[in-house]
Amino acid sequence: MKKITYVLVLFFTFLFSYSIKAQDILKSKDLSTVKVDYLSEDDLAKISSQLKSNNTTIEQVEPMALSKGMSQTEYNKLKVRLNEYAVKNATGNDKPKIIESQTDGRKQNQITNDKVKDTANAIIFGSELFDNPTLNFEPDLKIATPVNYLLGPGDELQVSVYGVQEFNASIPVSVEGKISIQYVGQISVSGMTIEAATQKIKAAIARVYSTVSSGQSQVSISLSKIRTIKITVIGGKQPGNYSISSLATVFNALHLAGGPGKNGSYRNIELIRNNKVFKNIDIYRFLVKGDQSDNVGLRENDVIRIPAYNQRVVVEGQVKRPGIFEMKKGENFSDLLNFASGFNEFAYTASVNVIQKTGKEFKVHDINESEYNSYQPQSGDVFRITRILNRFENRIKIEGAVFRPDYYSYQEGMRVSDLITRAEGLKEDAYSKRARIIRLKTDLTTEIVNVDLNAALTGDLNADVELKREDIVTVYSILDFREEYKVTIDGEVKNPGVYDYFENLTLNDLIVQVGGLTGSASKRVEIARMVKSDVIDDSNPKRIELVQFEITSDNNEQAKNFLLKPFDVVNIRRIAVYEKPQMVIIKGAVAYPGKYVLENKKENVYNVVMRAGGLTSVANLEGMKIKRPIKQDQIDKIKSVDLNLSKTDTLNEKLAKKLEEDLKFSTIPINWEKIVKDKNHYSNVTLFPGDEIEVAVYNEGVKVTGNVLLTSEIPYRRGKGFKYYINAVGGVDSKGWKKKAYIIYPNGKADVTKSFLFFRSYPNVVPDSQIVVPEKPETKNMTTGEWVSIGSVLTSLALLIVTAFK
Incomplete structure (x- = not known):
């Protein structure tokens, strides 16, 4: 029992010691017993709070934790867990920023600087090097330490002992410039090269680890974390102090500072170290040759000074890289041309025009090609490289009836026959009696030289004219001299129109070409042929010659094969009677509603209704009407009427749109009772194709719509008038215009309310009719100011009348 009690007391004491160490790790004197794996989330939170309250980081307390007995392994575990805890619990603005980058075990503070495109200095050669965010000259952490x-x-060193004895630790260089190795002690390494420090550390370890001196164990020392150094950039676009990697170079610092400022030099940048100019940097060496000899490494407190430029020149025009360039003393135009990557393919290279500045004004100077290596540009020079002339020194052209019309190279002594041979000879349609040469004279005017091709090609040197540069030889085609002949066919053929005329073209050929005759073609053919004569005959009034004959209307191949001539107009007439069956529709209260073919040209309503079996017992005799489709020509007539309206008035367009899209039909009312009594009554209208006859079913209701209190259908009562039905739905509302109310009868007719003096008459009401009460038009009430104005006018008028009669 005593043993169990002893073990429990020892266990709780052990846990309590962990809790105490976790809560006050910075003040504890012994950290050798701390086991990081047993620390809870609360313990990590307390340690993190301690570090924050002391304004320090876990990396900064590493020497102290190791000196108090914490092993390097436990410290590394604690560091990892604290970082994981910080990332896991970070929210909002408390989320830690990643300030370190790690590649292959080596770490470095990450330094960024947002780049803004410098549009003002974009044409300065080299400016694009420093405003490109993808080009930052950051040091490569994968390379071996210099x-x-x-x-x-x-800095932080990774010190490893391996072999018989083992030791591994990441040891930072303290602010005093020393590293502290367990059991070895402190070693001063500040200011030493990595190679010298390695030898010194190995010697110190060998004094403690006997197997190192005997060779049984080996020592490895590498740079695991790179320090940050402070440098200063003067004269850049973003001058100031920068914290950068100790492996950074001059170009890296210049990129962070945005490169030289508006007037900064690109060719005489000074790297000042220990108050002395350590290196003069010329960025052009890198831009033109890719030479990075000026891209030296930086050290603590280095100063990069960018002075103002000495001289700049401008190159514009036909070079591969136009822009503003900085020149050094002793450099010539060839050097400048090299900076601009040379002339482009369209440049005039024999000489270059330069605009120079004197003390008072400008002057122009021409540099010949022989002076390119000797002329030294002056500050402010503007070099203009122009294009070569748009002309050829040995060009000649042939066009027309040859197999390969094109441009060819001209050679001294070339003749017409030589050029035709190069063009693969004459085509079959070539006009061999004449060819034309358009020649450019020395004063840039043109002249025509005629050539007899037959003679030239048969060896006549007088006809075979010698050619000159820029000559244009034209070989004519006999087809060019022919008129373009056409024939016209119209009438009852599949594809009437105008067609090309060919020799020996017959009527049969033309009919087959247009797709043949239609079914409505008659046997009558009329051909109009133009009259040609060298003599004017005033006694003959004919303008054309008319040829008429008959063909077989049901056959495209005619027995008489009539030969056509140019410009003939062929007209195939339509047969006298050729009408396809046309239909009307009847629907509603008839015995057999449906579609009916119009039997004759005078087919009327009565005939069609009787053919449909007559009206049924439920038909409303007063509800018959015809719906006739509105034709396109009616809409076109409305559009063409000029109502002399303003340009902004769209009355015509609105009316045409309403007919075309909304109404689509016009309504014709039918009085069936009158038609039954008199077949010649005007209601018995003649039907047109597409008409619809509607016979309404008898309905005893009367619909009341519009601006009434209740839109409804009231049962029809014989003898009741117009006002009865309006009152039956509650009367008109506040916007209703009762005196303009109207009625629509079942057959489509309409009637309106009429007024005479103080008397008003309303239309009769029949079953299945519809009463509509329209809305009153909006009226604008006169304001007080308008009434006062009218009163003033009347008062002035009254005074004028009184004064006139005095």
Whole structure:
């Protein structure tokens, strides 16, 4: 029992010691017993709070934790867990920023600087190097540490002993420039190269680890974390102090500062170290040759000074890279041309025009090609490289009836026959009696030289004219001299129109070409032929010659094969009677509603209704009407009427649109009772194709719509008038215009309310009719000011009348 009690007391004491160490890790004197794996989330929170309250980081307390007995392994575990805890619990503005980048075990503070495109200085050669965010000259952490790298506070060394004895630790260089190795002690390494520090550390370890001196164990030392150094950039677009990697170079710092300022030099940048100019940097060496000899490494407190430029020149025109360039003393135009990547393919290279500045004004100077290596540009020079002339020194052209019309190279002594041979000879349609040469004279005017091709091609040197540069030889085609002949066919053929005329073209050929005759073609054919004569005959009034004959209307191949002539007009007439069956529709209260073919041209309503079996017992005799489709020509007539309206008035367009899209039909009322009594009554209208006869079913209701209190259908009562039905739905509303109310009868007729003096008559009401009460038009009430104005006018008028009669 005593043993169990002893073990429990020891266990709780062990846990309590962990809790105490977790809560006050910075003040504890012994950290050798701390086990990071047993720390809870609360313990990590307390440690993180301690570090924040002391304004320090876990990396900064590493030497102290190791000196108090914490092993390097436990410290590394604690560091990892604290970082994981910080990331896991970070929210909003408290979320930690990643300030370190790690590649292959080596870490470096990450330095960024947002780049803004410099549009003002975009044409300065080299400016694009520093406003491109993808080009930052950051040091590569994968490369081996340079042997001349100087250690300093903030660097971290990875020291490993392996073999018989083992040791592994990441040891920072303290602010005093020393590293502290367990059991070895402190070693000063600040200001030493990595190679010298490695030898010194190995010697110190060998004094403690006996197997190192005997060779049974090996020592490895590498740079695991790179420190940050402070440098200053003067004269850049974003001058100031910068914290950058100790492996950074001049170009990296210049990129962070945005490169030289508006008037900064690109060719005489000074790297000042220990108050002395350590290096003069010329960025052009990198831009033109890719030479990075000026891209030296930086050290603590280095100053990069960008002075103002000495001289700049402008190159514009036909070079591969126009812009503004900085020149050094002793450089010539060839050097400048090299900076601009040389002339482009359209440049005039024999000489270059330069605009120079004197003390008072400008002057122009021409640099010949022989002076390119000797002329030294002056500050402010503007070099203009022009295009070559748009002309050829040895060009000649042939066009027309040859197999390969094109441009060809001209050679001294070339003749017409030589050029035709190059063009693969004459075509079959070539006009061989004449060819034309358009020649450019020395004064740039043109002349025509005629050539006899037959003679030239048979060896006559007098006809075979010698050619000159820029000559244009034209070989005519006999087809060019022919008139373009046409024939016209119209009437009852599938594709009437105008067609090309060919020799020996017959009527049969033309009918087959247009797709043949239609079914309505008659046997009558009329051909109009133009009259040609060298003599004017005033006694003959004919303008054309008319040829008439008959063909077989049901056959495209005619027995008489009539030969056509140019410009003939052929007209195939339509047969006298050729009408396809046309239909009307009847629907509603008839015995057999449906579609009916119009039997004759005078087919009327009565005949069609009787053919449909007559009216049924439920038919409303007063509800018959015809709906006739509105034809396109009616809409076109409305559009063509000029109502002399303003340009902004769209009355015509609105009316045409309403007919075309909304109404689509016009209504014709039918009085069936009158038709039954008199077949010649005007209601018995003649029907047109597409008409619809509607016979309404008897309905005893009367619909009341519009601006009434209740839109409804009231049962019809014989003898009741117009006002009865309006009152039956509650009367008109506040916007209703009762005196303009109207009625629509079942057959489509309409009637309106009439007024005479103080008397008003309303239309009769029949079953299935519809009463409509329209809305009153909006009226604008006169304002007080308008009434006062009218009163003033009347008062002035009254005074004028009184004065006149005095």
